[in-house]
Amino acid sequence: MALTLESLLGFLRVTVSLPSFPVCCCYLVMILFLAPIWQRKTSPVQIRPILILHNFACSLVSIIAFVGFLRGILQSDSIFQKGDSEMLKPVYRLYWLTKLLELLDTVFMIVRHRRRQISFLHVYHHSSILLLSDVAYHMYPWPGIAFYLMNNSFVHIVLYMYYGLSALFPDKSFPWKRHITELQIFQFFVGFVHATFGYMYHGFCIYGIFYGITMTVLFSNFYYKAYLAPKKLKAS
Template structure:
């Protein structure tokens, strides 16, 4: 690997406007245990409903905008820059900032167990990548990945919104959503690999899609495949 190329990319990321927010986000998570220790959980149901449905609608807009931009380009691997598509990239980047509130709500509600490595890695990396795509690569070929992510987030935030309204939603929704996320990153991997071979794509796109597919597959295995242990309260009652 060319070290100078790697350092140049690292320099570009550090100089993104989202990088300070990225650092604040990680710092907030590292200190979140103190909030749980010194406060009581907050009831944020109305706010959660509004937040999730706003994210759902915003994701639908970016899905439509990206899909339209790729279609109008006429080629899946096009690197043509248009004002219309660049604006959609900006909106997408803004949604990645708003989606950080997912973690904030978890902290305020004392849902510390939900703040997993997968959750933090996904949210923080998408913040940087959303900003990086908008600033450096607002191309139709990159919009393909963002379009898939937006489509998944339409379903994801619709589920979160419905769960906030009625907490007893069918649990199979969660399983299906995880399956959709795994499929998304497998498709990303295939598109990235072909792009590297024939269209000079950055090799990190393959690494990222492979890493996310692995992390979501690992979560799926632990949550839905591996035999679960007996609930703690059931063990205590025996």
């Protein structure tokens, strides 16, 4: 589907009609208005046991989603196959529900007064992936779309395992934090390439290309500021 005013308006109409859209709006209101009030009126809350449970649970659910997507893709004709898959439909639903669960990441940051961690990248990623997973589950449970979600599920296995271990052993340093960001950048770059080929040769929507670009750029910018810029500053 090419980018036209009509297609853009259609995309916006679909987005507004999603079950997750009100949730996304409440999520943004919480961050913009409620979080500052909470920080002014309260003290940080220690919720380490909840963090441990939440992170390991998210990692476990991501394993289930990854295996489900992988099975569905292996039994399809190609990673660009369009058309609903009854095998993948329950996995899509699980993935969508997982994105709702992962919104608690932000809630925990607010409760613990970690507003510095609530960056534009964090909010954009959580809110956009929630809406996109909703679109995928209700409208496009295809093997071709499952390729992106399978990759994201794999990354989240590692990501939430890291968060869980960090919460379980707060005094221990895990050296693979930087490599997780590299894995995220690689994931979105692969998704961008897949979306480009899908658009050029298989009739995929062009918005997948735009999303792949935004995520690759935002995560690359974060990686530069977090890991490369400090080294340059230290060297100078």
